Amino acid sequence: MGFIRFTLFLFGVFAVVWFCVFNHYTVLYYQEQIQLFRFDRFYFLSYLERPGGLSEYFGSFLTQFYFYPFAGAVILATVLTTVALLFYQICRTPSPMDRTGEESIRKLFFIPFIPAVLLMISFGNIFFDMSAALGILLTLAMFKWYIGMALPVRYSAGIALVAAAYFIAGGNALLLTALIMIFELTDYESLKEHAKKRNKFLYLFLLAGWAVWLPWLSWRLFYTVTMRVAYFALTPVNFHLPTSDSIFLWISIPVLFLVWRLISNKINLWNVSPLKVGVFNFLMVLVMIFYCFYTMQSRSRSHTISRITFELQHGNFDQILAVGKANPTNNRLVCYLTNIALYESGQMPYRMFHYKQMGTSGLFLNWEFASDHILSFYLGEVYYRLGMILQAEHCTFESLVSSQKEPNARVLRRLTLTNIARRDAATADKYLRYLDHSLFYRKWAQQQRTNLARAMADSTFHIPDTPIPAHCKNFFITFQMPEYTLLMLLESNPKHRMAFEYLMAYSMLQRDLEKVKWCMDNYYTNFDYPSIPTHYEEALLLYDVLAKDPDFLTQYPVSNATRERYDRYMQAIKAAQGSERKFEQFQKQFSNTYWYYMNLVDPSTLKK
Numbered sequence: 001m002g003f004i005r006f007t008l009f010l011f012g013v014f015a016v017v018w019f020c021v022f023n024h025y026t027v028l029y030y031q032e033q034i035q036l037f038r039f040d041r042f043y044f045l046s047y048l049e050r051p052g053g054l055s056e057y058f059g060s061f062l063t064q065f066y067f068y069p070f071a072g073a074v075i076l077a078t079v080l081t082t083v084a085l086l087f088y089q090i091c092r093t094p095s096p097m098d099r100t101g102e103e104s105i106r107k108l109f110f111i112p113f114i115p116a117v118l119l120m121i122s123f124g125n126i127f128f129d130m131s132a133a134l135g136i137l138l139t140l141a142m143f144k145w146y147i148g149m150a151l152p153v154r155y156s157a158g159i160a161l162v163a164a165a166y167f168i169a170g171g172n173a174l175l176l177t178a179l180i181m182i183f184e185l186t187d188y189e190s191l192k193e194h195a196k197k198r199n200k201f202l203y204l205f206l207l208a209g210w211a212v213w214l215p216w217l218s219w220r221l222f223y224t225v226t227m228r229v230a231y232f233a234l235t236p237v238n239f240h241l242p243t244s245d246s247i248f249l250w251i252s253i254p255v256l257f258l259v260w261r262l263i264s265n266k267i268n269l270w271n272v273s274p275l276k277v278g279v280f281n282f283l284m285v286l287v288m289i290f291y292c293f294y295t296m297q298s299r300s301r302s303h304t305i306s307r308i309t310f311e312l313q314h315g316n317f318d319q320i321l322a323v324g325k326a327n328p329t330n331n332r333l334v335c336y337l338t339n340i341a342l343y344e345s346g347q348m349p350y351r352m353f354h355y356k357q358m359g360t361s362g363l364f365l366n367w368e369f370a371s372d373h374i375l376s377f378y379l380g381e382v383y384y385r386l387g388m389i390l391q392a393e394h395c396t397f398e399s400l401v402s403s404q405k406e407p408n409a410r411v412l413r414r415l416t417l418t419n420i421a422r423r424d425a426a427t428a429d430k431y432l433r434y435l436d437h438s439l440f441y442r443k444w445a446q447q448q449r450t451n452l453a454r455a456m457a458d459s460t461f462h463i464p465d466t467p468i469p470a471h472c473k474n475f476f477i478t479f480q481m482p483e484y485t486l487l488m489l490l491e492s493n494p495k496h497r498m499a500f501e502y503l504m505a506y507s508m509l510q511r512d513l514e515k516v517k518w519c520m521d522n523y524y525t526n527f528d529y530p531s532i533p534t535h536y537e538e539a540l541l542l543y544d545v546l547a548k549d550p551d552f553l554t555q556y557p558v559s560n561a562t563r564e565r566y567d568r569y570m571q572a573i574k575a576a577q578g579s580e581r582k583f584e585q586f587q588k589q590f591s592n593t594y595w596y597y598m599n600l601v602d603p604s605t606l607k608k
Contacts, residue, residue, distance in 0.1 A: 018120065023124060028069045052135060060406075076130075079130070080119055083136060084116040104265070117288040122249050132234050135235075162180075174211055218230060359510075373402040419431065423455055486506065516539045520540070
């Protein structure tokens with residue numbers, strides 16, 4: 001028993017570290033941000049409108065504590081270890097072929113850890129949340145209660161428990177039904193007598209029919225949901241983009257229980273020392289833990305995106321750039337958010353091409369790309385920072401209404417700020433009332449009410465650390481042609497620095513040197529650059545090579561260092577032709593220049 005407790009303790013510690021350190025952003029931060037648990041009657045009643053609503057409600061209640069990462073990690077570790085303990089207790093139940101079930105499961109105590117490990121890996125999927133885990137946990141708890149009952153009470157209790165499981169845990173009632181049927185069909189002692197056998201098969205037939213009929217009846221009488229949700233709520237069948245790990249999780253529970261019921265009597269015959277048994281099981285649990293690390297490699301992209309979005313929300317732009325540099329990817333959203341961080345940190349004109357660029361699609365998103373509520377929110381991120389409050393609010397509101405979950409903290413806070421900036425007190429108050437009923441955003445809402453009062457009293461008031469609203473003559477913008485939006489902003493305010501740097505970046509990514517020159521001629525002198533930024537020099541030097549204007553470099557004095565670097569670039573590219581080794585050296589030396597992007601990168605495929 002000592003090995004079991006020690007292994008369970010180490011597993012719990014590992015789970016805390018796993019979530020708090022390795023999955024801080026993918027699980028804790030992301031899941032906390034896509035919901036807002038509220039302490040009000042209407043919010044609670046809204047969960048009762050669908051099967052499994054209580055599991056979802058209590059899952060949301062626990063998820064709000066992810067606001068503090070360590071607390072969230074402890075909660076998740078507690079759920080995982082409880083699942084392992086429940087499955088261990090279920091396997092301890094003696095089978096008709098093995099009256100010493102506890103002794104048998106001690107010899108293979110790694111088996112109850114399999115569902116717990118699969119559950120831990122499933123949390124790596126951003127669409128898998130606490131409600132699904134609670135559905136499994138409650139189902140196992142009900143089944144443990146069921147197998148502890150004696151006949152004939154057990155038969156009537158089975159019908160009641162399946163009904164309770166359906167309303168509390170949704171489609172997990174089917175999982176409970178499968179476990180009950182396995183348990184009863186492998187109870188060979190009760191199948192020996194004809195009368196007991198007949199009663200048992202009648203009970204199982206009624207139980208299976210009840211499990212199938214109940215969701216249909218509820219769909220007809222109680223719930224306004226689709227048939228699929230009515231039958232499979234909180235199961236992988238109803239998940240958005242379910243992973244193989246979550247599917248294996250649900251399948252593993254009845255399969256492992258069935259296998260255990262069939263082989264437990266044979267295991268008890270093994271004559272192996274307790275030390276060897278403990279070491280073997282401990283090593284098996286370690287193998288499963290290492291498998292967790294292996295699965296992280298396939299989810300590195302989602303981890304990178306979650307990390308960048310976290311740092312962006314907290315204004316840690318240097319951290320975003322460090323993550324973008326250390327985790328190069330062809331993901332458009334990563335490129336888009338990295339470019340925002342480059343501007344906010346003042347590095348866009350100097351270090352933009354030190355990071356992977358995907359053409360103009362890495363500067364702006366579009367509605368075709370923003371296919372869900374998450375991307376709709378980030379579609380407006382650049383417009384928000386440009387001061388285009390109406391456009392940013394439009395994108396954020398689309399995110400609000402397209403989400404299948406309740407209004408979430410990130411969206412509500414952005415909508416609050418945009419409406420304060422627009423001096424729309426009634427709408428801002430509407431969103432603040434949501435936050436007033438939350439646990440961790442109540443103080444933020446109180447502060448914004450103070451800001452709202454000041455904004456309504458003083459037209460010049462501006463909330464610190466938020467963009468200053470831009471005023472344009474034409475409120476209509478074309479998302480497919482962002483350069484016109486930038487020109488509109490510069491026409492209204494020639495000193496709009498972000499609009500200028502984004503227009504310059506857009507022109508360079510388009511390889512339009514004429515437009516680069518036009519931007520420099522019309523707007524560059526409005527800004528206090530100590531000297532021409534590096535990437536602008538590189539673009540101007542290319543323009544000079546093509547235009548062959550003897551007076552051009554007098555107007556735009558490109559530094560000697562940039563000229564010398566261009567000469568070395570031309571020499572290196574000639575030397576690299578036909579030599580793979582020299583081309584690799586050339587890449588290391590010049591891949592961070594605009595010349596390299598201009599001459600050697602196809603943004604549509606990112607192939608050289």
